[in-house]
Amino acid sequence: MCYLYLIIFFFFFLLQQTSALDKITASKFLTDPETIVSSNGAFKLGFFSPPNSTHHYVGIWYSKLTTNNVVWVANRNNPLTDSSGGAIRISEDGNLRVLNAQNQTLWSSNINVSVSSQTNISIASEAQLLDSGNLVLTGLEGMILWQSFKHPTDTALPNMKLTVNKNSDMRKMLQAWNGPSDPSFGRFSVGIDSFAFPQLVIYNNDQPYWRSGPWNGHIFTAIQNNETDDFNDAGFILENDRQGTISITYSYTNQSVLSNYGLSYQGTLTQRWWDESERKWKVAWEAPHTKCDIYGKCGAFGSCNLMNSPICRCLKGFQPKNKLEWSKGYWEHGCMRKTLLQCERGSGKEDGFFRVKAVKLPDNPAWLIGLDENECRNQCLKNCSCIAYVYDSSIGCMSWDKDLIDTEKLATGGVDLHLKLAHSELGNSSGKVAIIAATGSLLGAATVVTLIFILWRRQTHKRQGKKLQRRKTVSDILGIDGNQDQVEEVPLFEFEEVVTATNNFQDTNKLGKGGFGPVYKGKLEDGQEIAIKKLSKASGQGVEEFMNEVLVISKLQHRNLVRLLGCCVGGDEKMLIYEYMPNKSLDSLLFDPVKKELLPWKKRYDITHGICQGLLYLHRDSRIKIIHRDLKASNILLDKNLNPRISDFGMARIFGEKQDQDDTRRIVGTYGYMSPEYAMEGRFSEKSDVFSFGVLLLEIVSGKRNSIFWYEEDSLSLLGYAYKLWEENNVISFIDPAIVDTYFSGQFEEIQKCIQVGLLCVEESAQDRPNISTVISMLRSELANIPHPKPPGFNHSQKTKDVGSSFGQSQQSSSTNHTSVALLSAR
Template structure:
């Protein structure tokens, strides 16, 4: 390592031979050690400072990467490469002389006279050189903290060559994998031939434009695996990919017109990468070592075109290949043998085919809907909306299928449908064009299935009836057991809290607070400590003996809620941890007392600022946008990223608490609903929540889902932008809600009038208008039209540039409230915005 340093050491040794003074010799030895120490820290190669096997250089700031000479496992050949420092020399991320190995340990990596980076063997022959067309004599090579080796001109600092443009088998953060349709030039990674031979193997991985880039793995030039199109957030053919998982992926265009895909982790210390194995699998390696995370190839269905044209693959089925509905095997004998490459053919000709063949026109073709599919390859793209997408395909005789992806657009196919796959989750709805008679066959099958289900239901009912008495007794026993918790006295509570009762409600993970301790902290629940009053009961400020400030929610004995809501909040929030969710410290159940203890929020709730003429000045646009983003992140965690899928059902301004930096935290989970892993929607006869924030399908029919919370978020977003309550229009002479007012301004092309004058600044106008647009998309009348939370966040952050036109919101006319009390009955707990059974002022 460091040839120049060794020459310097040799010179020092000669000088020491001429020096007779012992003390001077000692000083020279020390100077030698210091020079060696400083020399080993360099990250640069020059003509006068090459590296010689087995020397190396290390990237300076993070010391994450090392450049030097190595030999693969089970091989004596030497190569120049880059690998992770302090992790594993076997995890090589780049190789220079892949095709021409060094046969001994006499190699040198240096800058030659014309400024090109070269690898020399023991006979000073060039066995590898950087591909440079505009070299400069005075150049140097530097290993960056990203793992990129750059050759640059010393005088100007211009980079004239970099290893990231010539990757080996590894895709590092900030590397660009690109392709140019016009020139055909590609930057892609290529596999090793084997773990002991880094020369170029049979597999390569890159992207293929033009309409929307897809990632491909090719085997000897033929497609081997396909990711599906990039929709601006994810590759829609990778079922377990979302905008957070595999974070940092993005696409773009280079100045030369080529399209590229790259990725970058927010956490710069994350050393994960993607590597193409000699077997043709693209894998994610965590922290640079061989711990494998994500895999491109998980089953035979991931092999490109496994089931041939018009065939579809499902790894859960046996056999894995089947023909699409309306099609049959092209070669039944080969198909039955498991040779599916011949694919499938249409059973009944389409209308246009019948006319062209001189037959009767007959009835019009139709579309069969296939859910959760990997869309076929070679799609044509257009910006048409979903309804127009269907019409365009139906009017085009050559169109044989279409699909629509929100935020991406319309895809259609005119050639063979190849490389389709059935996913168990995620995927896209694929519509296959078939003759009208094929639609009738599907209807007949549905009738048979329906009759079978009815007969099976009757049989199950008879069996159930035989066990009815036993089940009735068990039900009575469970009710008695559930009521035991109400009989706790203060002395027995700590003991019983770890018994059978708490196994039912699952609160054993929460710390228990003593009633006397809470009474002392809140000055015996004095009126001066009261923070607010909701339908659940009062909330008090308190301070524990260790100085921690808390908010105590005390269940009122006269509350319309009770044990069910109390236990629901305990079970839900005790299992959630997120910076935008209020934190629960514990609970107290003693006698008839039931209390929840939260972190204290000094700025109380959002509505205390938003609708107060004096305080709203404290919320400028940047603070309001930060609050909007924080609420969105909290909802995303509840809906998708937590170990439980939670629907809040009562999202509103008074349930958004603000900490001392005005960061938002979602609170009050008494009405929340836990969904199963595969559960998308639920019905209830007990509608809970707040009028003005409840979605129409929930308020009218008791149906709720993620889209119910999205509706509430949309109302909240419009309130934050306008500074007006949704309910403030109930008695307005315009006779409309905030949603109706916003819709009226939108249609009048005057939506800017909705913005609160207190926060309006011309430099933020486009961002504010975009937020209003997103808010209107969230409050559309039909749930299917509303985006999911992850899409909403991408829209707000402008990751999705083109937003769809919003449809008419729900409840745009004045709500009739005079009959509410008489219509709610015992099964509904609903309130009018600021008078709600779940409202709690600040904690």
């Protein structure tokens, strides 16, 4: 019998312990590093420290994942500054509190319990972590006193109901972290901005950054789901009582899949799910996703369309307020009406409506209750201040009497917008004109055919003349004696043809300027877009560099090298004609705080591999061995798919088959990218390019420009700073904040490897650096053991001023290249 009592007692004790694994009670509290786990094992509550931080927080995260994904933080604005003595417990007043070693409250559930219910509340209360990830605090008889789902931080979990009312701060449904290692309130938040037309809005501080379009009873009208993988039945449920309270619930049918909505510290709202087979998070939807998603991208009365170039255009009947700014891509001032409406002029034909199909509706509509579609139209037509209207069967009648802002053409979905225009802007053709045109078409047919034949004959003769001209070599035109076999067939463009293509070298077609001279965009008669690099008369470079680039690049054909289409020589003018790269140069994106968002880690990694393949071709695979000597971010051009193309071969040198290095008295290159042996002694080789590549690789990872970086504490360059953090096993601090989120998505080892390879490439001694084929093997993980890096060359910063470019940025943005120099010195 005693044994039976012991068994019963042991079983009861085990049951009590098991039931307490997911709870905090008045007698059981947590200290760092203790945790509790939900009964299904999905979520864990306890103390954690973000990457690269010594602060401690109480949070909830997924317990079974290889990466710590925190979904809720208690004391986000009041961290524990030391790991000893921190506790989370239920206090005597029944509140859940986070305490430090001095027993000071860092965070509290902050509930008010009535006097009548306070009896024994500290004994009766308990906090339990539910299987949903919700932390609930219950009082007597299981009454819920407080729950974390009512106080979310930056993440919405399935079935979490987010409620706002007119008395609450609507912009704080979700509040982003302040940084990858700082859970405190950041500048981005998600909220609802209207109770009449509820829509999700991401705010950047107090300014709209993105919006979902209004809720039509089923969906947010501007959200386009990707319908990817097994994650296409997730969505929002919105409840609007029309009395000033709105609730949004995110739900998902397949509850076995881990999923959430999260607002990143960079302002991106992401719907993601955990792919167990690949052991990583996958993104089902995110916003803002494109440049057109940014609020008010094209200004008032502008419309954004990713399929257009440029992406911003004025709505029909409107024109840019500032045509010069608009032509340069500054669209924020928007557009203005070309022709006043009849009701504004007081005379003329009646105004009408132009239908703008499938758009994201402009912001700030007014709701006209109880009108059908025809009444909605007539109401707007009669009201002179009405600019546009929309009738949607699910929403009803909407109209606008203010500037139309944040309009976007959508690939799928969207709503048709009826824009009020003056009669003359509608483009109507009268029946009389149509009859005359039909009658005259027969009489004019013979004339048209004759004109077409004459034009065809002229164009044929013109093209034949150009072909004869292009049979001449560059050397013939420049009058240079040399081996004609050195230069491959490089077409020669007529000067007039280039002038026409660039609209007489208009400033609006100017892409940038480098040491070689300005670079222009042009379009040939056949519609092909080209980039023209024009040798400036003020440039220190001349025929030698011009011929060198033609000589080198005419012999090269590779997908990761820019393609030379031809040359143009007219009088004193010398130009190189290249294929046009629509995304300009790598540095125009990588070092721009906004545009770098277009370069997530996967794309940066692909760009790195493309550059490696281009260098491998130059060093080993082409029929002539080429040392580039000026590899840098501004000389990496990006095509429409952001694939890299190495450009600018004016400084390149051809090596003999068995030649390993060469010397020069004329040291030309870019400060920050030149290897020590080249900058100091004039010796260059494959390893010089490898050094430049290493610098470029570290810039790609960090998002920082080596030539202007300076770590004040130790006067370190970017290379020295990277090596310092590598030695301290703290490379997370080196990673660009724009991609640091990949630390949580299983790509950290890949980034870490790139930093290690970059440091190997910039070692001081050339013989210690790997060649480019070895670099590729390292990046592909084909080598089991990668060496430990030695200290880099140019470890300390010179704090040198920016001094301009030595040899053009083939297709730069309007900014000039930082820190390129040309040095003339004896060794």
